[in-house]
Amino acid sequence: MIRLIKRGLMFGNLIRVDSPALIDRYNRALNSLTGKRTALSEFHIDIAGYSYEIGEELGDHLYLNPNGVNRMFIILTVEQKTAPLLNAKFSTSRGILRQFIEGNEAKLFALTAHDAVAGELDNSVFEVSHPARLLDIRTITVSADTTQSHVENARKLADRIERFQTEEDAWFDDVLIAEMIGLAKKTGDVTRQPIDLERPTYTQNNFWTAHFGGLYVFRDVAEPAAIAVGDKDELGVMPIETTLDFGDRNGVAAFLELNELVEPIIKARGVDGAAILRQKMDFILVDAATSRGIEIEGMDHRALHRLAQRMGSDLPEEFLKLNQLVRWALNGGKWPRIASDDASYFYTLRARPDHPDRDLINQMLSELAPLDIRQLFICHKQAFYDAYAGWPDAKKEYVADFLARDYAANKAGARDALFGGEEPAATPSAKPVSPAAKEDILDIVGPWGAIRR
Incomplete structure (x- = not known):
């Protein structure tokens, strides 16, 4: 590390x-x-x-x-x-x-x-x-005070002041006045400088938890579900409509589509989807090469392009499928069908930028597409650190250098480009295939074709 x-x-x-x-x-x-x-x-x-x-x-x-x-x-x-x-x-x-x-x-x-x-x-x-206990958690209340109970004493003093101002004959209540004086010595004048901290309550309908190997819970959606990183059978009976796990890729893909939680990166507005997918291809390529002990001559785009040529038939399926999609985005041609059970499927998606649980959805996608080391680092650092510990040294060096150079230098810009920020002003399209034609295909068949259930 x-x-x-x-x-x-x-x-x-x-x-x-x-x-x-x-x-x-x-x-x-x-x-x-x-x-x-x-x-x-x-x-x-x-x-x-x-x-x-x-x-x-x-x-x-x-x-x-x-x-x-x-x-x-x-x-x-x-x-x-x-x-x-x-x-x-x-x-x-x-x-x-x-x-x-x-x-x-x-x-x-x-x-x-x-x-x-x-x-x-x-x-x-x-x-x-028991995993079912996690679904009993619905609200979180924040309570806080200083070690010397300034907030509690301020609340007591405010209560005494209220009584002093409203109760009949409070002017003659020596005990009440003494309490007010004693509390005021600890808190100061709370009428001019209130120090009472709010006790806000937050709802927790959709969340991830590290318990039981990792579990994503979505209750505030049209089709609720709990999605386990590990084996769903180990969770037992869960008090929610649907229980899935990462092994059920078709089911997870159907859940994301039915609830309208994701969009294809290549369709996203205001970003260069092809460039994002090419970067994912580089991550996949480096993982494949370093896992096989293949020496990498350099980490720039040209060196990685030569590496891909050298690997030839040993290139992983995820790399080849993403390359088909990039080729379609740049040159048009036949629409590449990527089924939900394909290893590359979740690399092609991101959370809808306007969804209130955008970060949670992108975190789950980062675990479903773990070779995208940039998204894994941004969205789920603990999963990134756990994966990093088992990588070959060559991959560790590449990843550390890439993140320091290309991400850490402009974190906000990278997040906006990858996951969406404020919608940018429209710019003319330079693509050879008209946006309208692409929209028609996407509306008819979904992101990459009908999802197998």
Whole structure:
């Protein structure tokens, strides 16, 4: 992993904690949540306050996420909002934490000037010993306070102020007045500077979880389904209409089409679909060559083109099918039919850019098309790191160099080009086949032809 770390592709954007004051605040929060403390004088934290170094020290990388549910968090600075979430067990957790920080940024900035904020993503499910328990999770409520209970005390003071202003003879209630004075010494004037944090609740209808080998749950769609990365039979009976797994490629493809979750890359507006598919072909080619121990003379496009010529009949099927599609996009001719059980099928798709669960859908597609190392890295880093560990050194070097050079230099631009951002202004088509003719074919037969069921 050293190649990735040196290029800033692993453990990037973490928050460094090295001042005694911040470490003391972190320890107070950690102790209040777990009863544990760290003796480290320097460590790095993610958006939830989790530290890989502390996990190693404690021998427990789930020290802020026991049982993998109801993740706890520690906020030392609002700068954590841009940090990644390590050891994620649910796809929704980072988004919820970021929304919470951004929605309460001014209050959190004031609170973290003197103390750490500790809290929990509460989903009311305390263990997931059976896969069906995952579908009991429908809402996530964020609750948080400082280690010195500033928020709780502010709520108590606000309540006392309300009573003082509304109850008859409150002016003569010495106990009430004494409580107000005592609380105000801890909180300050909450009427002028409110410090009450919101307790927002988020729905979690569509999500991915790392539990049970990886599981995608889609409930907020026309045809709900749970899709397992591994064997669906190991899940047992699930309280949802359909249960599929990655081995059922036709079923997964039908699910995506019936719910209108994806579109062909070659049809996508405002992007060079042929260029994206050619890049996927390069990734597939490098994997095939390095897996066979074939020496690669260079990693530029010309060198890879010569490599493809040398490999000839040994080229993988995914490479050849994508090449047919690129050839059609550039030159027209016979429409290449790619069935849903073809190894290249999911490489040709992306999530619809306007879908609210675009990132979740693209994450699933990245696992269904794992040789597209760029999409796997962007959409599902843990799956990328797991796959990277088993690659030959030649492929590791190529991937690390490519991501550092072509992706990390312009992350936002790459994401927009691959997955869609704001719809760009229309530009004249330079393709030899008219867009109208392509649209007719796509509308009649679907992305690559009728899906086999």
